[in-house]
Amino acid sequence: MSTTLNGKKVLIITSNKGIERDELLKPLEALKGMGATVTHATIDGGDAQTVLQDTDKDISVTSDTRLAGLSADQFDALVIPGGTVNADTLRQDTDAQRLVKAFADAGKTVAAICHGPWVLIDAGVVEGKTLTSYPSVRTDLLNAKAADWVDAEVKQCGANGWTLITSRTPDDLPAFNEAIGKALLEA
Template sequence: MANDAASNDLAGRRVAILATDGVEQVEVTRPRDDLRAAGATVELVSLSTDPIQSMNGDITPSDKIDVDKAVTDVSADDYDALVLPGGTINPDGLRVNSDAVSFVQAFFHAGKPVGAICHGPWTLIEADVVRGRTLTSFPSIRTDLRNAGATVVDEEVVCDEALVTSRNPDDLDAFCAKLIEEFAEGRHPVRAAGATA
């Protein structure tokens, strides 16, 4: 763990990581490990309880990752915060699943903090929660974000109230540190934009 967040800043907090096959492995394992080191309980939520196939990049399969809960068996009420890792295939699978999209929307309706890295914001676009917000992402989806009403910047980590975004795995130090800070703060005022309008 690079940020040495071995504290109990997140003691009592429950965090969901929402992912499916094709997820970038390090974008699951690094936030999970850092959040746990900061005291959070972290669960991997997916489209089913079957292990998911992670990737190193979009071409090289990596480890299978065990899933804790299916998205149909949980609610945003069960968690204090949400993380959306990237990989190209993963968010593409999530954004066509209505249960996954509704799960994401519910965090925004409740003003709960959310983190998304790399291609993860694709799911935010489908959930209609980026309008009027400032984000960063992997370069290839920035036009999609702008078309959905977001302001896009090229920075290693961006925090727009309770929404934390980063560009790629090289930004994980900054991303994880900001997740811990925002998740410790807890709920924010609900924004009257996108799905919360």
């Protein structure tokens, strides 16, 4: 995708452990490569432990800042990587919930992959939306009154004034990253 996102600011939020490595690093690298300024924020700041296949510890990635004190007004889009531990920890964090809700309320792009939609559920923003996710999250999304769940590499839903982008697994990252870039370009 030939995209210039100069001037666009993207926030990627994670916990400090259990983040699926490629679901953090591939969007971060792709969006920076498109010209966006990307900030990685964690709950506690400092290092974030990535994993492979959800259990095997991989590399540590130093975050840029903590979630506390950040505002949706500072960014154009929000990205939520998966990893079951990451998503389960983020969904319980009040700052993560506050940020997701603020991005949605402001009509900005929110993108979540794999188990990342769990965070959307706890922020209360999935009702009436059509999403995809890792298959085991499907029932949770439907119970949270999402309009529908689809098995697709990427699903973009523009209902209620904001853009929601979801994907299933690391295999879907090229389509996920392209959809985020396109949404930012059109914003």
